[in-house]
Amino acid sequence: MTTEAPPAGEADLIAALDRLLRWRRDVRRFRTDPIDPAVMEALLATTAHAPSVGNAQPWRIVRVRSAAARAALRAHVEAETERAAAAQRDAARRARHRALKLHGLDAAPELIAMFSDEAPAAGHGLGIATMREALRYSTVLAVHGLWLAARARGIGLGWVSILRPEAVAALLEVPPEWQLIGLLCLGYPVEEQTRPELERAGWQAREPWRDRVFER
Secondary structure (H helix, E strand, O other): OOOOOOOOOOHHHHHHHHHHHHHOOEOOOEOOOOOOHHHHHHHHHHHHHOOOHHHOOOEEEEEOOOHHHHHHHHHHHHHHHHHHHHOOOOHHHHHHHHHOOOOOOOOOOEEEEEEEEOOOOOOOOOOOOOOOOHHHHHHHHHHHHHHHHHHHOOOEEEEEOOOOHHHHHHHHOOOOOEEEEEEEEEEOEOOOOOOOHHHHOOOOOOOOHHHHOOOO
């Protein structure tokens, strides 16, 4: 049991966290430099600090190490990217979609598939009787903690979502009760940016946060 005082309220910590949140961008352009194994292990260890419903710790991390598995995932994502582009309403929109950089599977040195176990032994079912999706929310929090820890070390993370979860699960041969939450690329970014890539590309601007807050 630690006797160290919590850091809450420290001005330097607050300022550093605010900066970290602004610099936490979704990265799609990576350098190919490898991440030091000790650093990678430290990043994966941060997931243990994530809160989870019933303390179920439902996140399941698959590191994609083989070239064949990475190639299969990349081929799947590119096929789904083209399918999504073809579904756009007009030729101009289709062209803009195809011009977007939507993943870093070609260069990122680390690739992780984050799954949520829908039937974890840990937690004994606490807190999920009426909101079973809380298991997935817990895994998302583990992803976000990993993301911030990576960014604090100068490492970028890109969350690939143009995919079919069942296809990724099949490619990686995971248990049927594991639900894919995200395919994550990690590596050092080619450039540092505080503005989202889709905003810089003119696809979607960041809207005022106050427009997302309501009172009742």
